[in-house]
Amino acid sequence: xxxxxxxxxxxxxxxISFEYEDDDDMFEMEDAENENMFSKASTADEKSPSNSNSxxxxxxxxxxxxxxFSISNNDNIKRDLYSYNCFTTLQFFQKVLVGQAKxxxxxxxxxxxxxxxxxxxxxxxxxxxxxxxxxxxxxxxVETGITKFxxxxxxxxxxxxxxxxxxxxxxxxxxxxxxxxxGEKQFSLRCGHSFCEKxxxxxxxxxxxxxxxxxxPEYKCPVALQLEDFDTLFHENPNVLRDKMPSKQKKSxxxxxxxxxxxxxxxxxxxxxxxxxxxxxxxxxxxDEDENDNTSNRSEDDRDQGMVENNFYEEDDESDREGFxxxxxxxxxxxxxxxxxxxxxxxxxxxxxxxxxxHWCPAPDCxxxxxxxxxxxxxxxxxxxxTHLPIVSCLQSHTFCLxxxxxxxxxxxxxxxxxxxxxxxxxxxTANWINLNTKQCTKCENPIEKNGGCNHMTCSKCGFEFCxxxxxxxxxxxxxxxxxxxxxxxxxxxxxxxxxxxxxxxxKYLHFFDRFQAHQVSINKDCKVYEKISDKIKSxxxxxxxxxxxxxxxxxxxxxxxxxxxxxQWSYVFSYYLxxxxxxxxxxxxxxxxxxxxxxxxxxxxxxxxxxxxxxxQRVQFIQKQRFCVSRQLSLISCVEEGLSxxxxxxxxxxxxxxxxxxxxxxxxx
Amino acid sequence: xxxxxxxxxxxTERLVSDPVPGITAMPHEDxxxxxxxxxxxxxxxxxxxxxxKLELFLPEDYPMVAPKVRFLTKIYHPNIDRLGxxxxxxxxxxxxxxxxxxxxxxSIQSLLTSPNPDDPLANDVAECWKKDxxxxxxxxxxxxxxxxxxx
Numbered sequence: 001x002x003x004x005x006x007x008x009x010x011x012x013x014x015x016i017s018f019e020y021e022d023d024d025d026m027f028e029m030e031d032a033e034n035e036n037m038f039s040k041a042s043t044a045d046e047k048s049p050s051n052s053n054s055x056x057x058x059x060x061x062x063x064x065x066x067x068x069f070s071i072s073n074n075d076n077i078k079r080d081l082y083s084y085n086c087f088t089t090l091q092f093f094q095k096v097l098v099g100q101a102k103x104x105x106x107x108x109x110x111x112x113x114x115x116x117x118x119x120x121x122x123x124x125x126x127x128x129x130x131x132x133x134x135x136x137x138x139x140x141x142v143e144t145g146i147t148k149f150x151x152x153x154x155x156x157x158x159x160x161x162x163x164x165x166x167x168x169x170x171x172x173x174x175x176x177x178x179x180x181x182x183g184e185k186q187f188s189l190r191c192g193h194s195f196c197e198k199x200x201x202x203x204x205x206x207x208x209x210x211x212x213x214x215x216x217p218e219y220k221c222p223v224a225l226q227l228e229d230f231d232t233l234f235h236e237n238p239n240v241l242r243d244k245m246p247s248k249q250k251k252s253x254x255x256x257x258x259x260x261x262x263x264x265x266x267x268x269x270x271x272x273x274x275x276x277x278x279x280x281x282x283x284x285x286x287x288d289e290d291e292n293d294n295t296s297n298r299s300e301d302d303r304d305q306g307m308v309e310n311n312f313y314e315e316d317d318e319s320d321r322e323g324f325x326x327x328x329x330x331x332x333x334x335x336x337x338x339x340x341x342x343x344x345x346x347x348x349x350x351x352x353x354x355x356x357x358x359h360w361c362p363a364p365d366c367x368x369x370x371x372x373x374x375x376x377x378x379x380x381x382x383x384x385x386x387t388h389l390p391i392v393s394c395l396q397s398h399t400f401c402l403x404x405x406x407x408x409x410x411x412x413x414x415x416x417x418x419x420x421x422x423x424x425x426x427x428x429x430t431a432n433w434i435n436l437n438t439k440q441c442t443k444c445e446n447p448i449e450k451n452g453g454c455n456h457m458t459c460s461k462c463g464f465e466f467c468x469x470x471x472x473x474x475x476x477x478x479x480x481x482x483x484x485x486x487x488x489x490x491x492x493x494x495x496x497x498x499x500x501x502x503x504x505x506x507x508k509y510l511h512f513f514d515r516f517q518a519h520q521v522s523i524n525k526d527c528k529v530y531e532k533i534s535d536k537i538k539s540x541x542x543x544x545x546x547x548x549x550x551x552x553x554x555x556x557x558x559x560x561x562x563x564x565x566x567x568x569q570w571s572y573v574f575s576y577y578l579x580x581x582x583x584x585x586x587x588x589x590x591x592x593x594x595x596x597x598x599x600x601x602x603x604x605x606x607x608x609x610x611x612x613x614x615x616x617x618q619r620v621q622f623i624q625k626q627r628f629c630v631s632r633q634l635s636l637i638s639c640v641e642e643g644l645s646x647x648x649x650x651x652x653x654x655x656x657x658x659x660x661x662x663x664x665x666x667x668x669x670x
Numbered sequence: 671x672x673x674x675x676x677x678x679x680x681x682t683e684r685l686v687s688d689p690v691p692g693i694t695a696m697p698h699e700d701x702x703x704x705x706x707x708x709x710x711x712x713x714x715x716x717x718x719x720x721x722x723k724l725e726l727f728l729p730e731d732y733p734m735v736a737p738k739v740r741f742l743t744k745i746y747h748p749n750i751d752r753l754g755x756x757x758x759x760x761x762x763x764x765x766x767x768x769x770x771x772x773x774x775x776x777s778i779q780s781l782l783t784s785p786n787p788d789d790p791l792a793n794d795v796a797e798c799w800k801k802d803x804x805x806x807x808x809x810x811x812x813x814x815x816x817x818x819x820x821x
Contacts, residue, residue, distance in 0.1 A: 174768055175677065175733055175767040175768060176676060176733075177675070177676045177677040177679075177681075193768070195767075195768070202734060203734065203766070203767055215766070217766040217767050217768040218766065218768045219760075219766060219768055219769050219773060
């Protein structure tokens with residue numbers, strides 16, 4: 001679902017939109033055991049205001065307010081059933097990790113970068129850090145290499161940073177062993193271990209991949225690079241990261257505005273290492289000048305850096321979807337390559353992979369990160385609570401389930417989804433051919449293709465001889481070729497039944513797979529319509545003079561349509577795995593399925609209207625059909641949940657047992 | 671084969687002209703990145719009196735990546751497996767380009783004096799070492815006498 005979301009107005013509302021649902025409008029299933037009720041409940045127009053509404057459904061409808069507001073608020077904290085935030089890696093670093101460091105830095109009287117350094121040292125265990133610090137901070141600072149050996153803690157923080165110097169004549173780099181060259185530089189951290197600039201850069205570039213502190217290359221030296229050291233070593237503009245964060249600064253507005261203009265002007269091609277204020281680049285150029293000059297310039301540089309830092313660590317609460325998309329573009333732009341940014345990404349990546357509440361968006365090439373703030377129930381707990389599925393969507397509108405990483409798959413439990421996906425990923429065409437053109441050897445179940453006219457089959461695997469026509473053993477056939485008179489033989493009947501059963505299951509699979517697939521195609525097409533809709537709304541706003549808010553019905557309708565279709569699509573998977581489709585609950589489910597299907601197609605049809613004026617005229621129709629669709633979707637989901645929790649639905653575990661999976665399982669066993 | 675870096679040349683020169691006591695390292699004539707190494711077992715250790723042969727290879731990216739080192743002589747040690755591979759932090763995550771061949775060989779020598787059975791490579795040896803240290807040291811001595819005899 002990669003709609004045209006760069007325009008912030010078209011904030012695709014990804015919550016299951018129950019916002020138009022009034023509580024008493026809900027079609028609730030009456031007690032499923034009551035036979036007389038199902039015809040009533042399945043009649044779409046009937047309302048049965050029952051109170052058997054499950055907690056999950058209540059939870060969803062109660063989120064309707066925030067869902068409504070999220071359209072206009074552009075709040076990147078979306079409230080579904082579970083609260084979560086969406087970030088890019090860099091945003092995550094800036095907001096969460098730096099935020100953590102900031103809090104601690106206020107307590108410990110250290111700079112934010114120093115706290116980040118210490119947090120990395122303690123592998124983000126802030127309690128351990130605090131404990132050690134309270135215990136004996138001077139020892140800690142020396143041990144971690146933050147301060148030079150036993151120096152005054154109140155020293156100028158700039159003294160703790162690394163320096164680039166010109167190489168002296170009698171010096172040689174201990175790494176490459178090349179003698180000093182006039183004009184070339186050497187770099188050393190506060191420990192004083194110098195290596196030539198190129199070796200140091202090469203070393204650091206390799207080390208950052210670990211996502212931990214990058215230590216001085218000297219053997220057993222505890223000192224490591226701070227973030228500022230990256231700027232010095234790689235001649236990067238200290239603002240490079242901040243520039244990459246199109247944040248809305250409140251303080252020092254003038255400067256920010258200037259920056260922003262620059263950003264747009266340079267964007268995207270020259271937005272590399274050299275971007276930034278003219279004065280800034282001058283400053284970094286000046287480090288190429290004489291060494292003495294350099295030191296005097298440094299302090300200026302640092303002051304500037306300090307100021308910039310304040311901006312850099314400023315929270316940008318209003319970062320919106322547009323900003324996110326821009327960030328994604330920035331992240332993928334190779335010209336923006338900066339070692340420091342890469343280092344930060346690696347740090348964040350390491351942190352993310354160690355924390356279970358952080359999830360990458362599973363969509364290909366989507367860099368979005370979901371931070372979940374609530375407890376997510378386990379798959380087992382969710383097996384019957386369909387409405388509690390942790391379905392989230394990233395800011396690029398990819399909707400997925402946190403538990404199984406597949407798309408929004410209401411109303412099917414994750415375990416069933418996994419089986420379905422596995423089944424579909426088995427080469428279904430091949431499976432189809434095998435099933436129709438081969439028979440299984442009655443003894444070893446190896447699929448056998450008949451490649452000649454003779455019906456006397458000999459399994460190439462186990463050597464069992466049988467009759468192709470009746471599948472019975474050949475032994476009892478004697479010499480009566482082509483005139484199989486053993487038709488009613490118990491063994492051959494059994495063998496045939498088995499094959500027939502497989503074929504029946506396969507037909508069932510194809511039946512539901514076709515429907516599943518058809519809706520997938522429709523969803524893709526609906527998404528395309530959605531992309532066009534935004535243009536349409538724009539033209540409507542201009543030509544018809546309607547307000548932005550009024551135009552929203554179109555967007556909401558298409559959003560509902562896609563979600564309802566997806567639920568419908570997955571409901572076929574549910575049908576496929578449903579063990580007994582003759583029970584009352586199953587019939588109720590099927591009725592619900594049918595009426596959702598009708599509702600979806602009705603709504604879908606409205607989008608065939610191309611004329612803008614007609615669309616406006618049909619506005620009430622849109623809203624009505626959309627509401628109806630939502631209600632049908634909701635009732636289908638709650639019907640499934642109810643059935644699963646009271647045990648009237650059971651999944652057929654053995655249905656996938658066609659010969660392919662049998663062969664596979666045998667192979668696995670071996 | 672890429673040209674030898676100045677670093678390798680300097681290190682080789684120094685290894686030959688100013689050898690570390692108890693350690694020799696000679697590059698092969700046909701491949702100057704490949705070294706024959708011998709390490710004497712330190713006094714007061716189970717490996718006392720033994721002479722252990724090792725091979726050392728400097729990969730293309732040396733010194734950005736650690737050399738490959740392997741014991742050729744059989745040795746009973748919890749951090750060295752039966753193929754002679756060594757479990758040593760300096761060779762793995764603590765490698766930095768500032769470490770030289772001589773520093774590395776010294777730390778291998780000190781690994782012989784202070785085995786670390788809590789971070790084992792040869793599990794069976796480490797288990798013996800933990801359960802019955804005296805017995806394990808005895809076995810190490812026997813192996814030294816058997817396989818690492820000085821000629």
